[in-house]
Amino acid sequence: MSTTRTAPTDETAARADLIDERLAQDTGLRGAADAFRRRVRDGDLGLLPVVVGLFVIGLVFYLQDVTYLSSSNLVNITLNAVPYGIIAVGVVLVLLLGEIDLSVGSISGLAGSITAVLVVQQGQPLVLGLLAGAGTGAVIGIAYGLIFTKIGVPSFVITLAGLLGFVGLQYVVLGDTGTINLPRTSPLAQFAREDFLSPAVSYVAVVVVVVAYALVSIIGIRRRTAAGLPAQSLTLVLGKSAIMLAGLGFLTYYLNIDRGWGFAVVFFVALVVVLDLVLRKTTWGRHLYAVGGNVEAARRSGINVNWIYISAFSLTGLLAATGGLMFLARLTSVSQASGSNDVNLTAIAAAVIGGVSLFGGRGSAYSALLGVLVLTAINSGLNRIGVDSSVRYIVTGAVLLLAVSIDAIARRARASSGRG
Amino acid sequence: MSVATHESGSPAQTTEPVLELTGIGKHFGAVQALAGVDFRVHPGEVVALVGDNGAGKSTLVKIMSGVYQADSGRMRVEGREVHVHSPSAAQSLGIATVFQDLALCDNLDVVGNLFLGSELGSNAWMDEVAMEKESWRLLRELGAKIPTVRIPVASLSGGQRQTVAIARSLVGSPKVVMLDEPTAALGVAQTAEVLNLVERLREQNLGVVLISHNMADVQAVADRIVVLRLGRNEAEFRTVDVTTEQLVAAITGASDNVVAERHARRVPPATETGEVEA
Numbered sequence: 001m002s003t004t005r006t007a008p009t010d011e012t013a014a015r016a017d018l019i020d021e022r023l024a025q026d027t028g029l030r031g032a033a034d035a036f037r038r039r040v041r042d043g044d045l046g047l048l049p050v051v052v053g054l055f056v057i058g059l060v061f062y063l064q065d066v067t068y069l070s071s072s073n074l075v076n077i078t079l080n081a082v083p084y085g086i087i088a089v090g091v092v093l094v095l096l097l098g099e100i101d102l103s104v105g106s107i108s109g110l111a112g113s114i115t116a117v118l119v120v121q122q123g124q125p126l127v128l129g130l131l132a133g134a135g136t137g138a139v140i141g142i143a144y145g146l147i148f149t150k151i152g153v154p155s156f157v158i159t160l161a162g163l164l165g166f167v168g169l170q171y172v173v174l175g176d177t178g179t180i181n182l183p184r185t186s187p188l189a190q191f192a193r194e195d196f197l198s199p200a201v202s203y204v205a206v207v208v209v210v211v212a213y214a215l216v217s218i219i220g221i222r223r224r225t226a227a228g229l230p231a232q233s234l235t236l237v238l239g240k241s242a243i244m245l246a247g248l249g250f251l252t253y254y255l256n257i258d259r260g261w262g263f264a265v266v267f268f269v270a271l272v273v274v275l276d277l278v279l280r281k282t283t284w285g286r287h288l289y290a291v292g293g294n295v296e297a298a299r300r301s302g303i304n305v306n307w308i309y310i311s312a313f314s315l316t317g318l319l320a321a322t323g324g325l326m327f328l329a330r331l332t333s334v335s336q337a338s339g340s341n342d343v344n345l346t347a348i349a350a351a352v353i354g355g356v357s358l359f360g361g362r363g364s365a366y367s368a369l370l371g372v373l374v375l376t377a378i379n380s381g382l383n384r385i386g387v388d389s390s391v392r393y394i395v396t397g398a399v400l401l402l403a404v405s406i407d408a409i410a411r412r413a414r415a416s417s418g419r420g
Numbered sequence: 421m422s423v424a425t426h427e428s429g430s431p432a433q434t435t436e437p438v439l440e441l442t443g444i445g446k447h448f449g450a451v452q453a454l455a456g457v458d459f460r461v462h463p464g465e466v467v468a469l470v471g472d473n474g475a476g477k478s479t480l481v482k483i484m485s486g487v488y489q490a491d492s493g494r495m496r497v498e499g500r501e502v503h504v505h506s507p508s509a510a511q512s513l514g515i516a517t518v519f520q521d522l523a524l525c526d527n528l529d530v531v532g533n534l535f536l537g538s539e540l541g542s543n544a545w546m547d548e549v550a551m552e553k554e555s556w557r558l559l560r561e562l563g564a565k566i567p568t569v570r571i572p573v574a575s576l577s578g579g580q581r582q583t584v585a586i587a588r589s590l591v592g593s594p595k596v597v598m599l600d601e602p603t604a605a606l607g608v609a610q611t612a613e614v615l616n617l618v619e620r621l622r623e624q625n626l627g628v629v630l631i632s633h634n635m636a637d638v639q640a641v642a643d644r645i646v647v648l649r650l651g652r653n654e655a656e657f658r659t660v661d662v663t664t665e666q667l668v669a670a671i672t673g674a675s676d677n678v679v680a681e682r683h684a685r686r687v688p689p690a691t692e693t694g695e696v697e698a
């Protein structure tokens with residue numbers, strides 16, 4: 001545009017075109033690959049480091065122990081990842097706002113305890129117990145949101161107080177019982193441990209998912225073309241769909257050699273997909289990113305900023321509690337140690353390792369999925385090698401530091417290539 | 421210097437003002453930021469609001485945009501008396517503001533910023549295609565040069581960001597657009613572009629309020645210049661009638677001011693392009 005401060009028009013236009021794969025319309029697959037390479041070079045790494053990390057982890061532990069990549073171990077990894085993952089999804093929401101919830105572990109422990117006491121000790125219906133446990137998390141989150149928006153206490157402090165307070169409350173709820181065991185025959189335990197998609201159903205599900213993806217993309221192309229806007233090419237969509245079909249199909253085949261896709265795993269993945277759509281396609285999601293990016297700008301745009309904070313905190317609480325119920329289901333017990341620091345730090349680290357910026361406004365729901373897979377995979381590998389839990393903590397810490405460093409370096413690259 | 425009002429002739433002024441304030445007062449604690457200030461803007465008119473630092477320009481703009489409430493005085497939109505108690509109330513009355521800090525979300529793309537808070541779509545679900553199409557229409561209307569609307573605004577140049585902020589003010593089809601120092605951070609060519617945008621706004625028959633410290637910019641685009649000094653109306657000129665020295669004198673409040681005098685000595689009145697940075 002101008003000659004004084006920016007690059008000449010043509011160059012700017014060409015580069016800007018390549019920034020967005022949707023604009024690389026007439027170049028098809030090669031254009032998409034070029035755009036991707038350029039993005040990575042400019043420091044817009046997206047989910048790439050995590051995906052690479054997963055492959056490296058798989059390879060390293062496979063070389064130590066060939067059964068690490070066996071179907072049965074992979075099924076275990078997916079099942080173990082679920083409770084942490086659900087909590088991490090909630091953490092993504094507050095991090096997108098540039099806030100934090102340090103108490104997700106405590107909330108998960110408290111929710112599990114409440115449900116266990118109601119269902120196991122008092123013989124209440126399971127549904128009631130689940131609603132009470134999950135509802136507790138949502139209410140705690142609303143309280144956080146109100147304290148944050150109305151009184152103005154930093155979220156770090158509010159949730160640190162919650163971290164301590166809810167551990168205490170958990171002790172009160174559990175009383176002197178110490179540990180409560182959930183019968184393995186309980187539908188809740190079955191859901192997290194024994195229920196798997198049958199092979200036939202799983203393959204049908206894969207096909208349905210891929211076809212749905214392709215159809216939605218093609219409808220998108222139609223609408224954009226009709227509106228005279230650049231659209232991604234049909235070849236690209238079909239290529240992506242084919243890769244998705246092959247990848248998901250193979251994964252399903254491989255997991256089906258053992259038990260296959262657990263119900264809890266499907267629930268978690270569905271949660272991530274739905275949340276991703278909510279974040280990208282709804283006004284609430286857009287406003288969440290806006291508040292995380294520039295809260296003053298969001299406020300002056302007429303966005304109800306307080307509502308965004310309160311709703312996000314309450315969803316985080318709800319998801320933390322749901323994760324706690326999944327721990328109860330998976331471990332079939334709850335005790336004073338449930339939801340300890342390990343849970344807290346793993347869930348928060350997972351979101352960050354998955355690429356959610358701590359400064360707000362950047363990251364996606366898939367960050368939680370990938371980040372938690374990384375940490376669960378490392379955990380599983382170290383357990384199989386039989387190292388002490390001290391090593392586990394050190395390795396987890398190192399991976400967290402590595403992930404944040406990669407993000408910081410990438411941010412510098414973004415700044416120098418003008419991508420903020 | 422006494423209040424000098426040079427009224428006449430401009431076509432815009434034969435119409436009813438789209439926005440009119442009378443007797444506006446505002447104090448912050450002991451500071452009387454504004455006292456008895458009158459201000460008006462007509463459709464299709466560019467009014468420059470100038471004055472030294474602390475003269476009350478930003479306060480006046482913030483009262484018009486609903487950020488502050490005046491202590492006294494009245495405000496009319498198209499002849500109807502209104503009370504603007506919030507930024508969104510101002511927006512729904514058709515008063516749009518481009519704040520000095522632009523108020524953009526760097527992490528959102530151009531479309532996201534343009535429609536922030538007024539997204540198109542059904543219920544909660546956004547219609548990205550409609551928004552993107554409308555974005556291009558708005559940007560084309562402004563003759564803006566933005567290569568793609570799908571990059572985060574963080575990666576745009578200063579002038580492009582200013583363009584996005586101005587385009588954004590047009591989303592609700594406003595009647596008045598206020599720009600607080602839109603060119604302060606821009607280079608020569610980008611400033612020229614923003615001034616072109618201001619002309620475009622006037623062509624669309626909007627009332628435009630332009631705050632600037634740059635006399636060259638003001639004289640290039642404004643139809644009328646309102647000078648505030650120490651929270652009061654100091655002077656008002658038609659741009660065609662005024663010299664830079666007169667403006668500088670009104671702003672600084674002294675006709676024997678050194679700056680004005682030096683200016684007069686150096687620059688022949690016909691070709692002057694003065695700038696007052698206070």
Ligand SMILES: Nc1ncnc2c1ncn2[C@@H]1O[C@H](COP(=O)(O)OP(=O)(O)O)[C@@H](O)[C@H]1O
Nearest residue numbers: 448451453471472473474475476477478479480
């Ligand atoms: N929020 C505020 N609190 C206290 N004083 C203020 C505030 N805003 C403006 N003022 C005072 O009001 C006067 C006018 O300020 P302002 O409108 O910002 O001037 P300008 O934009 O013309 O430089 C100044 O004396 C300033 O210190």
Ligand SMILES: [Mg+2]
Nearest residue numbers: 474477478479
């Ligand atoms: Mg000011």
